Amino acid sequence: MLAAEVLLPLPLPPFSFLVPHGTEPGPVGGRVAVPWQGSVRIGLCTGISPARLDDGLKLRELICWLDPEQPFFAAEAVPLLLELATAGKIPAGTVLAGLAAGALQRELDHELSLHEPSALLPGVDAGVWLDAAGLETEQLEQLRSDGLISERASVRPRLVRRLAATVSDTAGVGDGARTANQVTALAHLLAGPADSAAALARASGVPVSAVRALIKKGFAEYRDLEAPPAVPELPAAAEPLPAPVLDVPAGPFQLTGGRRRIRLAELLPLLRAETGAGLNPLVLVPEQVVLTETAALLAGAVPLLTFSGDLSDDERDWVRDSAAETPGTVLLGTYPALLLRQPAPGSVIVLEAESDSWKQLSGARLFIPRAAERLAELAERRFVAADVFETAELAASGRPGLQLPLPEQRLHVTDLNGASSWPLDADLIRVLRQVRERDRQAVILASRRGFSGALACLDCGETVGCPNCDLPLRYHQTENRLRCHQCHHSEAVPGACPGCGEHALEPRRTAGTEWLQERIIKLLPDFPVHRFDADSREQPAELLRGEPGVLVATVAATRLPPLPAVSLIAVTMFDGHVSMGDFRAGENMLRLLLALPELTEQERPLVIVQTFRPDDPVLEVLRSSDRQGALERFTARTLERREAFGYPPAGRLARVELSARDRLAARRAAERLRGTLLTAGAAPEEVLGPVPGGVARVRGRYVWQLLLRAAGADRLEVLLDSVPSGSSGVRVTVDVDPRGAGLLPD
């Protein structure tokens, strides 16, 4: 008797099922259909082993393999999933759900047949397959436990309603002039079904009424037919990339400097060589915009398939199949492309490798470049990372580095201490006026959306806080409401200060996109001022066409295609982007500032940075006459400090978050956990905190957190073994390799 381990895309470890007696097991990594909570679901087989004797009694039988020939994902997908689960202290099913992107969530056709006639299914002959969906769960269970049935399942083809012919030729339609159009349309339809009556009319060049007549007379009807293959469109090829200037080594390496398209140009020879030799490189990008842009640049240069969450289910099926069958093709995608099977695996290339948008914010909380690197190691594929500058983590990777010159920009730093006007200083106002006079474009970046960071009373300083979270409510002027950016609570603006009841509340703290937009409209009447942020997502078509105007935006602007005529980019509040408590904040800000030229097709836009801290090391790097040298010193200093504090890449971190509705319960649980860890042998310097969460109360739950700091991955695993799952009102979540807000400032 054999037992199969089956991993479902649910937050659970693999579960064992018996391989039905007398059936051949399919491959590890193949999809299997298993009974689950009265129904049937698709899981991934992660292992096959002899079943223990007593298992035969308590385990249930799986139904069948859906992939009898070969694994559904890449050959290394199963070991990778299991390894990531262990390292991240999360169920393997969570990792699967996070990476499979719905590939296992297909409807199944589930059928059964009786071994011999049974009173449980009167009137059903033995050996006849019938749909299991019509049976009650208890009935099915009874038949199974009595050993009376065989079962089978198959992925239900996706069906679409299409217009099909009901006859095999045009005979009977009539041959007069009055029916000529109908004959033409039917002849067309006989070649294959049409999407609709209108589509058929268009394709065969007849009026829709002729098609309607065919349907009315019964020669054609709408039927649920298998969906035709959905082939996603590639973007039109952009202008060719410039010639490469560097020699790429044979093994793993990393590429820094330049602009995105320049880095891609350096990687192109590698892609050409591999596809020319029949290999399949995998290129991963963090965001859809980068995917679109990269696809356009590669489309004319190499055979290309793209895969992302933006595709329809049908299109994803098509790309998954094509990627598995087509050697000599580049697979370019966002993170769901990581697991896809390729026939002749080539290099694994991660673009924008240090971007925080790689970090999954829920579920498995994976940092995808790390997972991609592990996949490359397991599959013995070359790993390549590219980014705008060498962060401490890239510097410590040990891979040979190739460096391109840094992107050009002119930088002007405005010291806001003692500035005369707010939120736009005189320097910025002057340049904005020039932008209007010269009919150019400007991008003005705010560190938050909405009108202002808070509404406050001028008299007593009182602000209005969220009832669910420990945050001030943000003021949104366009809807004249206060909104919590954490839990989406929203309320009307109070008429008077809730504290003193005297004065009306006024906008205070950091200016948001709405405030800046209002200010610039006043400043530049008759000049178009657009806004782009989470509240206003519409792409500014006029600006993308190159028409003059101002774009006020959050950093979401980096998710727009480059604007053609930008001569000014302003960061209105540098300090607002550098959150304390995140030891990577400096590096992240540097990444952002170095990437600002990507907002435009112009070569050297003027960048104005307004700040209360003009001496910040990040700004000093950019102002230096030897930027490359300053950047290298910055990275070296960062590495030294990380080593001194045991932060990545010198050490490994995990954030343990404890939350409870009761304020004391969360805090006590966190303190107790610290005690537990120390008793279990953790050194005091390995357990930081507990401290209240970055937002001390979220959606009505108080949050406390501990930061575990270990010398290496193995030690971190040992520490995490002492972390219990939640109990009695306390929820515990673990985030290994946290990104974003850490615990301590650097």
Next chain:
DNA sequence: GGGGGTAAGTTG
């Protein structure tokens, strides 16, 4: 006793 809510336990 039961509706409405939340929390905890289970799934093979």
Next chain:
DNA sequence: AACTTACCCCCT
């Protein structure tokens, strides 16, 4: 994640 059971509060 989806589903079931347990429990509490409040109400009639």
